[in-house]
Amino acid sequence: MSSRPHIAAWFLFIATAVIYLSFPTRVYYWDGLVFAQMIEDANRLSPSLVHPNHLIYNFAGYLFYKLLRALGADIRALTALQILNSLLSALCARVLFSMLMATLRSRYFSICLTVLFALSATWWKFSTDADAYIPSVLFLLISFYLILPGRKPRPLLTAFTFFLAMAFHQLAVLMLPVLALGVYLQDGPPTLKRQALNAVYFSLVATALIVIAYAGLFYLASGSFDLARLLRWTASYSPDADVKFNLWSNLRYSLRGQFRLFFGGRFNLLGWNPAMLALLLCLLGAIFVFVFNLLRIARPTKLWLETRQKTVLLLSLMWAGVYLVFLFFWLPQNTFYRLFYLPALILLLGLAFSSVRDTRVETRALAAFAISMTLANFIFLIYPFSHPPPSLRTTPKLQTADSYVGETNPPRRTIDQELR
DSSP, X not given: OOHHHHHHHHHHHHHHHHHHHHSOOSSOOHHHHHHHHHHHHOSSSOGGGOOXXXXXXXXXXXXXXXXXXXXXXXXXXXXXXHHHHHHXXXXXXXXXXXHHHHHHOOHHHHHHHHHHHHTSHHHHHHHTSOOSHHHHHHHHHHHHHHTSTTSOOOHHHHHHHHHHHHHHOGGGGGGHHHHHHHHHHOSOOSSHHHHHHHHHHHHHHHHHHHHHHHHHHHHHHHSOOOHHHHHHHHTOOOTTOOOOOOHHHHHHHHHHHHHHHHOOOOGGGOOOSHHHHHHHHHHHHHHHXXXXXXXXXXXXXXXXXXXXXXXXXXXXHHHHHHHHHHHHHSOTTOGGGXXXXXXXXXXXXXXXXXXXXXXXXXXXXXXXXXXXXXXXHIIIIIHHHHSOXXXXXOOTTTOOTTGGGTOOOOOOOOHHHHHO
8 A cells, every 4th residue: 555545544443533632422332331330349460340232342442441540530430431442443444444545546436435435323422431432343354354355364363353352352252254254265275275274274273272262261250161051141131132033023124224324313312502503504514415426326337346346345345244133133123233234334334435436516516415424423313412411411210221323231240140
């Protein structure tokens, strides 16, 4: 990559980090409150910080919290976790931009699509909160970047970064077949045998790391290697996860979740002050530009992709597909789980636009849409949640998680309860 894309990538990192840090949420995700309390209650790194759904998140949060305190920052653990998420999320935007540049070879499209990703509603909200999703997705992005066509196959490094994603959040496990296929399809190895061996190396090493980590931390937490208890602990989940399949309900939640990935908030949260009114006028202008350019798109376009882009298309479809199918059945009402395949949707959108990159109308429509989404999310979600009235503020006793979209997640059980 030349110096100019590098400059754009780091500019996006700095810009998104500044935006996230400037408007931290005050309507907290319930799990974040529990994580912060566990970190502050721990006198040192200990098994009390272990949770089967996100093995190392509390350890990472504890170290970052203690680092900030050692540097003189008089803050609570919850604030430290919010800062950590903001920085890691900005790094996600930087990695995604590099992936888009390598795939689309268009700085304009890569910037617009990175903005769509970084400032989409659910991602933006959780980037300013305390949760394990952001660091897990970061390492999924790094893993996917390592398997892009044209890159030298690195099955062992990819296995390690995938393991880190899984160690931050268990839901990352669904990416295992996607990454294994990506390692197999990578350019470089001269024979099919070598490609197959790379995929096997990746799968075996990733699985071994996961098994060793779970078994080791389970032993530290329980003092036992009881296999039955280990399996129950590994597969444990929040008591609210009562999965009941209803075709219409699951379909409705799934469709709603796709929309809420990109747009969130409520109209009654709009603050009627001059600054908000000015932003609202800008939003209306951006919507007008988007609709005007959208209506001018009269001719049908035929999608044409290079060979390497077809490989990314296949992997992105598989990435999105495995999560869409799983989340159609498993808690489809929880939009925040859909963050795990949001980058795949962005890649698919970029590949769709790559065939019309020379058409000014389409490119203007994309930029106008990104600006409209950003302004709408800021006006109706991010700003109100960073400056909430007392009735909207989260407290451990009064508010459940993700209240901005009506989704709940009651308090996590302690490690002792999980091990019973």
